Amino acid sequence: MQGSPVSPPLFEPARALPEAGAYDVVVCGGGTSGFPAAVAAAREGAKVALIERYGFLGGVPTASIMPCWHGLSRHHSGLLTEFAQRVADFDQGPNPFENDHIEPETAKMVMLEMLIEAGVEIHLHNWLAGVTREGSRVTGVITESKSGRRVFRARAVVDTTGDGDVAAAAGADYMKGRDGKLQGMTLRFRIGHIDLARYFAWMSENRGFFRGITDERLAALKSAAAAEKAFYIGADFSPLYAEHPEIPNLPEGSYFNVSCLRPGEFSVNATRIYGVDGTVEEDLTRAEIVSRRQAYAIWRFLRRRIPGFEKSMIVDVPAQIGVRETRCILGDHVLTEEDCRANREFPDSVMTTRIAFDIHDVDRYVIETLKGVVDVPYGCFLPRGVEGITVAGRTLSCDHVANSTIRKMETAFQSGQVAGTAAALAALAGVTPRELPVSRLQAHLEKAGLYVSQEARYRQSEVVLGRRRDEPTGIVAGKNVTVHEPREAVSAA
Numbered sequence: 167m168q169g170s171p172v173s174p175p176l177f178e179p180a181r182a183l184p185e186a187g188a189y190d191v192v193v194c195g196g197g198t199s200g201f202p203a204a205v206a207a208a209r210e211g212a213k214v215a216l217i218e219r220y221g222f223l224g225g226v227p228t229a230s231i232m233p234c235w236h237g238l239s240r241h242h243s244g245l246l247t248e249f250a251q252r253v254a255d256f257d258q259g260p261n262p263f264e265n266d267h268i269e270p271e272t273a274k275m276v277m278l279e280m281l282i283e284a285g286v287e288i289h290l291h292n293w294l295a296g297v298t299r300e301g302s303r304v305t306g307v308i309t310e311s312k313s314g315r316r317v318f319r320a321r322a323v324v325d326t327t328g329d330g331d332v333a334a335a336a337g338a339d340y341m342k343g344r345d346g347k348l349q350g351m352t353l354r355f356r357i358g359h360i361d362l363a364r365y366f367a368w369m370s371e372n373r374g375f376f377r378g379i380t381d382e383r384l385a386a387l388k389s390a391a392a393a394e395k396a397f398y399i400g401a402d403f404s405p406l407y408a409e410h411p412e413i414p415n416l417p418e419g420s421y422f423n424v425s426c427l428r429p430g431e432f433s434v435n436a437t438r439i440y441g442v443d444g445t446v447e448e449d450l451t452r453a454e455i456v457s458r459r460q461a462y463a464i465w466r467f468l469r470r471r472i473p474g475f476e477k478s479m480i481v482d483v484p485a486q487i488g489v490r491e492t493r494c495i496l497g498d499h500v501l502t503e504e505d506c507r508a509n510r511e512f513p514d515s516v517m518t519t520r521i522a523f524d525i526h527d528v529d530r531y532v533i534e535t536l537k538g539v540v541d542v543p544y545g546c547f548l549p550r551g552v553e554g555i556t557v558a559g560r561t562l563s564c565d566h567v568a569n570s571t572i573r574k575m576e577t578a579f580q581s582g583q584v585a586g587t588a589a590a591l592a593a594l595a596g597v598t599p600r601e602l603p604v605s606r607l608q609a610h611l612e613k614a615g616l617y618v619s620q621e622a623r624y625r626q627s628e629v630v631l632g633r634r635r636d637e638p639t640g641i642v643a644g645k646n647v648t649v650h651e652p653r654e655a656v657s658a659a
């Protein structure tokens with residue numbers, strides 16, 4: 167916790183904390199990685215509590231309305247594919263297998279139903295406030311809620327807060343960003359009542375502001391819109407922003423990327439703020455204020471300047487700004503950029519991830535898609551020096567560059583399945599996650615349909631990501647590498 171020391175020191179009186187319950191596994195944070203962690207742990211037979219600060223589930227894809235699940239349509243393993251199928255069957259919004267998009271309200275509802283079906287005890291409106299420990303072993307978590315301060319006892323805890331709040335409270339080491347500089351934050355928002363026909367016509371005449379708009383692409387966008395299917399458009403209006411000094415608060419160094427998930431409505435990725443840390447309250451408050459002003463400034467600009475937006479309105483600014491990067495908990499293994507570039511294999515691998523670096527640093531954007539996948543070893547899930555806990559999601563143990571691929575939803579989700587399964591197996595066997603034999607974990611994950619390693623991926627699927635098993639695993643160095651100046655439009659996440 168940050169803040170200046172109170173002088174003279176102020177101590178809260180000690181008090182006995184009521185127990186909310188005792189569980190095999192307590193999953194902390196019901197977002198991208200927390201949802202699969204809780205489902206996976208419960209399916210192993212563990213008694214599971216899931217703790218979430220908001221009144222709904224999902225994390226970034228719902229609380230920050232991030233609908234682009236890159237790679238989902240090409241993903242064919244484990245709980246993520248099952249979740250995507252459930253989203254498709256729910257039949258509200260786009261089919262994720264067709265275009266990698268999931269409508270946020272659908273995600274909230276499908277996650278809720280799957281957790282209930284799995285028998286997970288859901289605790290919403292609970293803020294994680296600390297841990298209980300015996301020596302170096304975490305034995306539970308403390309939460310604050312309308313019911314007051316309470317303890318959830320746990321044989322194993324999973325930290326899926328995105329920020330590593332629980333692991334940090336337990337004393338785990340962590341690092342932040344590139345030399346302490348964190349990736350920028352973005353508050354998405356939705357604009358409705360857009361006249362798409364007028365916008366497409368203007369687009370056709372002003373292609374310089376858009377990325378990759380050929381006649382074919384424009385025709386594809388029009389037919390997607392006519393069929394009410396999801397589509398994505400990358401643009402950069404910042405040269406036009408410069409012509410509107412009368413509109414205050416327009417962002418600098420940002421693009422105008424949109425996903426269309428509902429007719430006549432854009433989910434907009436266009437605001438940007440740097441130099442803020444998502445684990446510092448004052449920074450978060452400033453980021454929300456600055457980016458909300460940016461959102462309204464962008465909308466005013468669009469209404470004034472861009473055909474099709476004349477009658478548009480902002481229909482939603484989500485619960486919170488999207489935080490790309492905070493703590494990376496340092497584990498027994500720290501996945502590095504070099505591990506990724508070498509498509510490294512590890513004997514204790516428990517999952518794989520496609521490699522697509524996507525770094526929104528203050529002075530540079532890096533978008534780099536590499537070939538193949540990399541193994542993620544179990545050590546990335548085990549915070550050094552702390553027992554009884556696994557971590558998952560964007561807080562997984564890795565360096566700044568590797569984090570930019572680990573943070574993607576496809577990977578964060580899979581890591582949740584791994585961390586939840588490990589916690590459950592350890593709790594049920596009466597050992598710590600670190601003592602759990604990795605071969606046992608790998609066997610359970612394979613049974614649940616996850617590719618635990620590159621080797622397993624190629625064994626179970628003849629053709630993966632367009633590459634056959636007998637092809638060399640090396641990447642094409644420098645291919646598909648783009649280092650952008652902040653003003654350039656990129657397909658960014």
Ligand SMILES: Cc1cc2nc3c(=O)[nH]c(=O)nc-3n(C[C@H](O)[C@H](O)[C@H](O)COP(=O)(O)OP(=O)(O)OC[C@H]3O[C@@H](n4cnc5c(N)ncnc54)[C@H](O)[C@@H]3O)c2cc1C
Nearest residue numbers: 195197198199219225226294328488489559560573575659
């Ligand atoms: C602006 C933006 C754009 C992105 N674009 C893409 C993209 O196009 N494609 C892609 O694949 N990925 C994208 N990402 C990355 C991806 O969305 C995230 O990295 C990923 O969703 C993080 O998953 P997570 O489980 O670690 O955290 P989250 O999904 O954030 O889940 C954390 C959960 O923990 C809860 N929580 C946190 N702290 C506490 C606490 N103290 N007490 C109780 N509950 C707590 C939160 O409310 C939340 O539900 C983007 C991210 C951002 C911010």
